[in-house]
Amino acid sequence: MRITFPHLGNAYIAVESLLRGLGHEPVTPPLTNRQTLERGSFHSPAEMCLPFKISLGNMLEGIDLGAESVLMIGGWGPCRLGYYGEIQRLLLEALGKEVEFITLEVPRGNYSRYMVHLQKLTGSTKFDHLRSGASLSWAKLNALEELEILALQTRPREKKRGATTGYLQYQLEQLRAAETVQEVEEILSTASRGFLRLRAREQNRPLRLGVVGEIYTVMDPFSNLRLEERLGYLGVEVVRTISLAEWVKNHIFKKALGLYSLAPLRRLAAGYLRGFIGGHGLESIARSVDLARKNLDGVVHVLPLSCMPEIVARGILPRVSRDHGIPVLSLMVDEHTGEGGFQTRLEAFVDMVQRRVGRLGK
């Protein structure tokens, strides 16, 4: 089956391997661009959030490339992402696209429908093939996040402006083409040496800012207007608090086994939030407290316009900032976010943090 799927940052590299392991042909839509968003927005209700519009745009572009089915994740609340697949299925149907819509979620109610989907996904493949595909995909997911983190550390220290981004792109292409776990490991070790060569001798410690917020807008460079890159060029080392590999481990493997616990997050957010509020709201608060304790210089909070849990978090973050003495910048993104205004706000924030760090003599 030719399967397309929505983008999330560079995760397509891992998803492609997984689908091949399942014996399908992945149809990767073009990397998210202006046109994707415009197309997605055109067919979405105006008030849907940015991730919905972009992923719908990805699906439409994937279908244009000849995909026969669409893969999407689902869930049972309270985050509305769990229902996006269903709405996108209806919208595609209304557009007259004849595709099979496969939603990956924990079954509830009508089991036979899920069984049919599961059989279609896994039916045609041998177990060995599936296992090697899954382990390759997992290795790639971990590797690509490691590469991205190396790039984040290198960018504020690079000798030649822009060299890091180019090198990362090259290594990601290598990673995409890799066919065995062995190859993935080789790429990773070459790259970690390569990134080191791009760095200049360190003069001042760069500022370190943590990024928290809603997972999609944090992970997807198109939707956050390449936030991490922009901060890097402003001389900031970005510290990630969200990792897709971690998310998969926690929410799919550990949750299935009943091992996942929110207790550590809840302890960090004590006094601000009493527990889970949907989406990444609890994480945003807990991670901000954690970053403050780790003595980072500031926090950037990214959220899509109208994301309910993050709006609650946004209402609470000023108090975290006051209590822990850490500057916080909340950035709301939607399809109208202008690059100029965005850049100005980042520059002002970085200047402010820089001056504050100088004053505190850190």
Added chain:
Amino acid sequence: MGFEVITSPPTNQEILELGLTACVDGACLPLKAFVGHVRFLVNRGLELLFVPQAISVVPGEYTCTNLLGLPDLVQQYIPSSVRLLSPALDARKGAGKISFSYLRCGLEFASALRVLKAWQTAQAAQRQVDTAPKANGSTGRGLNILILGPRYLTDDAYLNGDLMGKLAALGVQVTAAAAFPDSITLPASRSLAKRPFWTSMRRSLGALEHCLHRVDGVISLAPFACVAEAMQGVMVAERTAKTECAHLELHVDEHSSPVGLVTRLEAFCDLLERKRRG
């Protein structure tokens, strides 16, 4: 329970202003109004403020995500002298859990017997509200309209620009989705490919399935920038497109004008009437 109870009046200009000036931007209109009510009450001078954390009221479903974080959000807008009383109402594992949370919350302030009595009185009062006849308006033009949307909008005449009153004045029989008990909306929503996991959306769509062939039109009422309601809009549009039922979507925020509302309602009713006459 022996408390002196202070309640805020129905939402008005003053209360909404209090909310608008304080509440984090990006929040929806009902949330801003809620913060307004909280600030209004705090100004009255009180020691305890009751803001339950309504996680879920029907097994297997959630309320709106905003309600999950409501007590923590409200905490930002009250002085430290006011204590927040917020039992977690979580029916995901069974509806009985809600009664349990209330009773446990009460035990802090009174003896078990007193709490139990208070709980029974409260339940009797709630039943009276639930069973009161809810359809209103007049049958002058013989039009029937179903109103979909969360109760904190459909029941708040100030926030929805007195939608019910205006429709009644136009001679229309109005029924809100909230008028249908879960015993009707739950089975009705089973025909959907995927049952929505938010109670308000499931109720609205269940009510729609139930009344689809009995009403002339459907009005869905939503706060501006509410994604759950936007999704509901897609589903309602998909459902009504295949029938004779007309659909009007109304989004409200603090800038909505009552005059614009009247025009749209008049136009909608005229359309329904013409459609009915053929």
